Amino acid sequence: MKPMIKWTALALAVCLPLSAQAHRAWMLPSATVLSGEDPWITVDAAVSNDLFYFEHFPLRLKGIGNLDNAPAGGPPGMRRPVPELQLIAPDGSQLKAENGNLGRYRSTFDLHLPQKGTYKLAVANDGLFASWKENGETRRWMGSPDSFAKDVPAEADNLKVSQNSSRMEVFVTSGNPTETVLKTTGKGLELAPVTHPNDLFAGETADFAFLLDGKPAAGVEISVIPGGNRYRDQLGEIKATTDAQGKVGITWPEAGMYWLEAELKTDKGVSKPATERRASYSATLEVLPQ
Template sequence: MIRSLRVGLLGGALLLGLAAAAEAHSPYLLPTVFDASDRKVVMVQGSFTESFFTPEVAMKSDAYAVIGPDGARVPLKPIYLNEVALVEAPVERPGTYRITSGQRAGRVAKAAKVAGEWRFFEDGKAPPDAIDMQSMTLAEVYVSRGAPNDAALAPIGKGLEFHPITHPSKIATGQDAVFEVLFDGHPLAGQPITLSAADDRYADAKVAPRTVTSDAKGRFAVKVGRSGIYQIQTRYRVAPAGQPAQSFTYALTFESLR
């Protein structure tokens, strides 16, 4: 079965590319297919959205790349539209490919906790206790051609990322998909992860993202009750000595089939 989703370029409202907008919206990468057995190139869209998977703000990055079945990283050149970035990833050899936006460093902005949640503020509108914080975003997706393999799943070891324990091309509806959340290669315990579904626009009532928490070893499991496209995401904030604080966001898109 070809695991596919045709990319619809349905427009959301065009938003300003401010740090506040990027923080409020969720990043994602979405391929035309997850099973690339019948093709040699996969097109992937990168965007920020408030409704999966309708693009709203194009995800710009100088580090788009694909990590192939041999573990080699190859840069990709994006095409930018207002609401979406498009890249084409070559998938000529059998195995699993990791398509990534690369680490995106946003501008430094003022941020403060409001009702227990961090928020970014435009210049001149920040409260007195606000601090300088830079947004760091990384979005990824895995596709496979033929039998999946594990080389592309190896942790990068820098920044925030999910290391798949369950192969992303083998995620099945009604079964646990297990990952570990890492920061600079080390497990993060007690880290909240949100799970969002692709078709919330068509639901009778909007379904809020589900949240799970990583265990003492940084592992967490998600289980979906129906086949479809999903996004899992987490945020982690650090304050390096002598530097602005950093707000890391990592997002992974996957497909689940019966």
């Protein structure tokens, strides 16, 4: 695979709605529910075809060891700054990753959990994505609205511009679950849990709500896939759609790690030069046995 195509595939996987891509971006914690007086977790972060299997690219994250000063990657026109990893403690304070490393197929880091309660690990992206025809070839660009005018030809042939936002989250609880980190930001597509994301059990139904810019997001398509699909003939996907209040119920068929993805495409709330908006959300969730 040529470098240009490689970087384009990775940039698309991380920055666009994820179910539309061949590759999925994810973070996988070593545990989501812990006890004890001095707990730690190790987190893997990758982009892959098969869930929770390392075979494609590491997920590049600013703030984990040798990526602290990493430059933007990719070919001209597709370069995006390395997204920052946010690690939020139960009291709302920011933590730092430890022992971070960028490998060939995955990034890894450790996180010390000094407080009792629920932590949130998050990565968020937003910006514009454009495509057009030039000399018979498809050209692609992604970046900020400020750089759009100087980077994209004003009279580009068959120009299509979308306003994109994505958010990836993991929740981890030490001791009893708490609610502080579940508060949403009011930006993009977000999960507003009704059932706590660290209180999921096989055979039970979890109730979730999704918000777009802080308001109920109706008609959001939800996809839930159990990990380990590399070793199954069937994907095992659970599909659902949010109701008028942005709510949806997911019944977990068995214990294990799951990848949840939600996406919405709309022409409402779009700012020029974009003509459509795409928002996506993903989370890695652990379902425990009864």
